[in-house]
Amino acid sequence: xxxxxxxxxxxxxxxxxxxxxxxxxxxxxxxxxxxxxxxxxxxxxxxxxxxxxxxxxxxxxxxxxxxxxxxxxxxxxxxxxxxxxxxxxxxxxxxxxxxxxxxxxxxxxxxxxxxxxxxxxxxxxxxxxxxxxxxxxxxxxxxxxxxxxxxxxxxxxxxxxxxxxxxxxxxxxxxxxxxxxxxxxxxxxxxxxxxxxxxxxxxxxxxxxxxxxxxxxxxxxxxxxxxxxxxxxxxxxxxxxxxxxxxxx
Amino acid sequence: xxxxxxxxxxxxxxxxxxxxxxxxxxxxxxxxxxxxxxxxxxxxxxxxxxxxxxxxxxxxxxxxxxxxxxxxxxxxxxxxxxxxxxxxxxxxxxxxxxxxxxxxxxxxxxxxxxxxxxxxxxxxxxxxxxxxxxxxxxxxxxxxxxxxxxxxxxxxxxxxxxxxxxxxxxxxxxxxxxxxxxxxxxxxxxxxxxxxxxxxxxxxxxxxxxxxxxxxxxxxxxxxxxxxxxxxxxxxxxxxxxxxxxxxxxxxxxxxxxxxxxxxxxxxxxxxxxxxxxxxxxxxxxxxxxxxxxxxxxxxxxxxxxxxxxxxxxxxxxxxxxxxxxxxxxxxxxxxxxxxxxxxxxxxxxxxxxxxxxxxxxxxxxxxxxxxxxxxxxxxxxxxxxxxxxxxxxxxxxxxxxxxxxxxxxxxxxxxxxxxxxxxxxxxxxxxxxxxxxxxxxxxxxxxxxxxxxxxxxxxxxxxxxxxxxxxxxxxxxxxxxxxxxxxxxxxxxxxxxxxxxxxxxxxxxxxxxxxxxxxxxxxxxxxxxxxxxxxxxxxxxxxxxxxxxxxxxxxxxxxxxxxxxxxxxxxxxxxxxxxxxxxxxxxxxxxxxxxxxxxxxxxxxxxxxxxxxxxxxxxxxxxxxxxxxxxxxxxxxxx
Numbered sequence: 001x002x003x004x005x006x007x008x009x010x011x012x013x014x015x016x017x018x019x020x021x022x023x024x025x026x027x028x029x030x031x032x033x034x035x036x037x038x039x040x041x042x043x044x045x046x047x048x049x050x051x052x053x054x055x056x057x058x059x060x061x062x063x064x065x066x067x068x069x070x071x072x073x074x075x076x077x078x079x080x081x082x083x084x085x086x087x088x089x090x091x092x093x094x095x096x097x098x099x100x101x102x103x104x105x106x107x108x109x110x111x112x113x114x115x116x117x118x119x120x121x122x123x124x125x126x127x128x129x130x131x132x133x134x135x136x137x138x139x140x141x142x143x144x145x146x147x148x149x150x151x152x153x154x155x156x157x158x159x160x161x162x163x164x165x166x167x168x169x170x171x172x173x174x175x176x177x178x179x180x181x182x183x184x185x186x187x188x189x190x191x192x193x194x195x196x197x198x199x200x201x202x203x204x205x206x207x208x209x210x211x212x213x214x215x216x217x218x219x220x221x222x223x224x225x226x227x228x229x230x231x232x233x234x235x236x237x238x239x240x241x242x243x244x245x246x247x248x249x
Numbered sequence: 250x251x252x253x254x255x256x257x258x259x260x261x262x263x264x265x266x267x268x269x270x271x272x273x274x275x276x277x278x279x280x281x282x283x284x285x286x287x288x289x290x291x292x293x294x295x296x297x298x299x300x301x302x303x304x305x306x307x308x309x310x311x312x313x314x315x316x317x318x319x320x321x322x323x324x325x326x327x328x329x330x331x332x333x334x335x336x337x338x339x340x341x342x343x344x345x346x347x348x349x350x351x352x353x354x355x356x357x358x359x360x361x362x363x364x365x366x367x368x369x370x371x372x373x374x375x376x377x378x379x380x381x382x383x384x385x386x387x388x389x390x391x392x393x394x395x396x397x398x399x400x401x402x403x404x405x406x407x408x409x410x411x412x413x414x415x416x417x418x419x420x421x422x423x424x425x426x427x428x429x430x431x432x433x434x435x436x437x438x439x440x441x442x443x444x445x446x447x448x449x450x451x452x453x454x455x456x457x458x459x460x461x462x463x464x465x466x467x468x469x470x471x472x473x474x475x476x477x478x479x480x481x482x483x484x485x486x487x488x489x490x491x492x493x494x495x496x497x498x499x500x501x502x503x504x505x506x507x508x509x510x511x512x513x514x515x516x517x518x519x520x521x522x523x524x525x526x527x528x529x530x531x532x533x534x535x536x537x538x539x540x541x542x543x544x545x546x547x548x549x550x551x552x553x554x555x556x557x558x559x560x561x562x563x564x565x566x567x568x569x570x571x572x573x574x575x576x577x578x579x580x581x582x583x584x585x586x587x588x589x590x591x592x593x594x595x596x597x598x599x600x601x602x603x604x605x606x607x608x609x610x611x612x613x614x615x616x617x618x619x620x621x622x623x624x625x626x627x628x629x630x631x632x633x634x635x636x637x638x639x640x641x642x643x644x645x646x647x648x649x650x651x652x653x654x655x656x657x658x659x660x661x662x663x664x665x666x667x668x669x670x671x672x673x674x675x676x677x678x679x680x681x682x683x684x685x686x687x688x689x690x691x692x693x694x695x696x697x698x699x700x701x702x703x704x705x706x707x708x709x710x711x712x713x714x715x716x717x718x719x720x721x722x723x724x725x726x727x728x729x730x731x732x733x734x735x736x737x738x739x740x741x742x743x744x745x746x747x748x749x750x751x752x753x754x755x756x757x758x759x760x761x762x763x764x765x766x767x768x769x770x771x772x773x774x775x776x777x778x779x780x781x782x783x784x785x786x787x788x789x790x791x792x793x794x795x796x797x798x799x800x801x802x803x804x805x806x807x808x809x810x811x812x813x814x815x816x817x818x819x820x821x822x823x824x825x826x827x828x829x830x831x832x833x834x835x836x837x838x839x840x841x842x843x844x845x846x847x848x849x850x851x852x853x854x855x856x857x858x859x860x861x862x863x864x865x866x867x868x869x870x871x872x873x874x875x876x877x878x879x880x881x882x883x884x885x886x887x888x889x
Contacts, residue, residue, distance in 0.1 A: 041660040055646035125596035127589035
């Protein structure tokens with residue numbers, strides 16, 4: 001009696017394996033697509049969904065019973081059930097038509113010329129030239145120098161990089177790619193101060209030959225700002241963003 | 250009799266120890282520093298020939314006598330090509346592919362003897378004679394397979410040299426002017442290795458017992474000494490191209506060959522490649538076992554190859570654990586030698602290739618776990634642990650998603666605008682080192698948990714301290730995981746140079762779960778009640794594809810990381826010394842490079858299948874011979 005109750009409860013509770021897979025897959029997709037803000041780029045969603053599919057594939061195929069539980073309904077559907085021939089037949093016909101149709105649509109979309117610009121894959125941290133790699137700031141780390149750096153930053157850098165150093169200065173909307181956000185952990189927090197000195201001094205035109213063409217509107221500030229003032233700006237950028245320059249141990 | 254056997258044992262151990270010392274010497278010697286030797290050379294030359302021009306070593310910063318010509322300044326026309334259709338019109342594609350195949354087979358013939366040496370020694374140390382024979386047969390079988398691969402390696406090596414001489418004549422002339430004595434030693438060592446290999450293989454049956462068996466095992470060690478030194482010599486050429494030493498800034502040789510060889514990246518590359526070879530060897534043997542399992546015609550064969558696949562997988566994954574640390578050391582030395590190279594690799598031009606690396610490493614963890622989960626099915630009693638598997642899989646997958654999240658996202662302009670920058674404010678946090686360290690340690694720990702469960706699958710613990718043991722294991726994993734995640738989060742709030750140091754406690758936590766966790770688990774298994782034997786041969790067919798996936802992922806990783814290591818030189822033959830002025834001195838797109846790598850991987854596996862097939866032919870021939878031997882007396886009897 002007890003065993004019977006258990007079996008019936010298990011039957012009632014147990015969601016079929018294909019349904020489990022579809023629910024998890026759609027759930028993950030919806031989460032990535034609509035819950036995370038700002039929206040994730042399609043390339044990342046594709047990577048995540050591919051790996052989710054691999055994980056689910058492993059889940060269903062570890063054990064013979066889950067594999068049968070997953071494949072069984074699919075095979076039954078494709079083979080057809082003579083007792084319920086009519087609805088299955090219609091659905092099978094629908095699949096037979098839909099699968100090649102979707103493949104056709106996908107091929108058409110891939111081959112049709114588009115006016116949209118291609119996916120952008122920029123090199124974010126190019127390697128600095130050797131002469132800039134081992135530089136250290138000669139300017140003492142004092143409140144006066146930081147304040148001087150702040151003034152220079154406001155004058156020269158804030159129109160693009162923003163007074164809050166978040167890359168949202170009054171002119172930031174005019175740039176593609178947008179100006180760097182120094183508050184982000186992925187920008188100056190990852191870099192040595194010599195790297196910033198190189199980028200500020202030589203600007204977009206000083207970027208290395210590999211990885212061209214570059215998309216940088218950064219001016220070549222060494223023609224207008226003295227080196228000691230560039231170091232002061234760097235000092236303020238770290239101070240203002242709450243980061244410290246990276247060092248090599 | 251007893252005394253004699255003891256004497257044999259002592260002598261065996263002494264001879265074995267002597268050979269093992271030789272192996273260690275070859276590893277320790279290069280670590281010794283060179284300044285004394287360099288000073289002596291300089292002193293001797295300055296005393297005897299004061300008029301010799303002196304120049305400064307670009308790496309060791311010491312003066313030395315100029316003993317060679319400067320690097321030539323080449324023009325595009327100095328690179329003769331075959332005018333083949335694109336992409337073979339680029340000489341480098343030809344060199345790349347041949348070098349890759351040579352490297353694969355070179356690794357194969359270096360890796361399999363390492364594997365054989367370990368297995369033969371295990372066979373010698375195991376007390377159960379049936380198991381000892383089983384291990385010994387396995388080692389013998391693998392040497393047989395490596396024999397064919399050995400000649401393929403030599404042929405590919407010859408092809409590589411011819412290609413260098415014909416396609417990059419000036420560059421090869423320069424390299425051989427520096428390394429000519431090393432090249433001759435290399436050739437002689439190759440001869441010594443061949444001789445040892447043939448003795449090792451053909452002497453297997455004659456040296457199967459007593460003292461002779463220990464001599465035979467020592468020969469296995471000697472074979473690996475030759476192989477390792479060979480590889481180290483070849484590594485000095487590749488590492489010199491990345492981090493030149495022993496020459497001045499014009500590339501002129503300064504008379505100290507040791508300084509040229511002992512450049513900044515030589516030893517990190519040596520260690521990385523030795524460990525990598527062991528992983529690769531395990532992977533190839535596992536793939537062979539899987540192939541034979543799938544082709545097996547009876548249950549006995551299936552059982553044998555199932556067991557072989559498990560042993561190979563175990564060795565491969567065991568060697569895989571220290572590999573990231575060796576890789577970390579290599580990368581640290583790259584940064585130390587030239588910061589720009591490090592940035593080009595990890596944050597610049599080649600950074601995206603590291604995402605592909607992340608995917609392949611994730612594939613290794615997935616394959617290993619999948620194989621272990623499947624392996625549990627062939628043990629009665631494993632059902633108890635089924636309920637945990639979905640959680641392990643969930644954790645591994647979640648960690649994998651973090652592990653592969655790129656720092657810089659690939660986006661359409663509209664997506665870039667919506668996000669407002671190249672880094673996503675939420676997901677972007679997964680792109681930095683802190684998150685990656687947390688993720689990879691999580692994946693390693695979930696794999697360790699899978700392995701501990703696998704060990705327990707067909708056993709019921711009977712020790713009195715079972716509850717304490719289980720509690721200790723659970724507490725250890727909980728603490729290690731929480732410590733790992735906490736440090737990963739903490740890493741966001743501290744400077745990068747301090748954050749690098751956090752990886753040490755994270756790794757210590759992971760290794761503690763591995764070593765202490767395994768020790769507790771093994772202790773708990775003592776005197777345990779078996780719920781049934783491991784039913785070798787009853788593993789699912791799917792699991793064998795996981796072994797293939799493991800081996801193919803290794804080869805793909807080798808192709809990828811080899812390309813990354815080589816292409817970081819950008820437009821230099823020898824970094825900052827010898828400029829590559831060929832028409833194709835640019836970095837290929839990632840897609841193109843990935844295609845060349847994949848074609849190389851496929852070509853290698855086709856070659857390997859051919860080698861496996863050849864191995865099969867010889868075993869069939871041996872079987873037929875054995876049958877003839879059995880039939881002969883009967884026929885003789887008939888004629889009488």
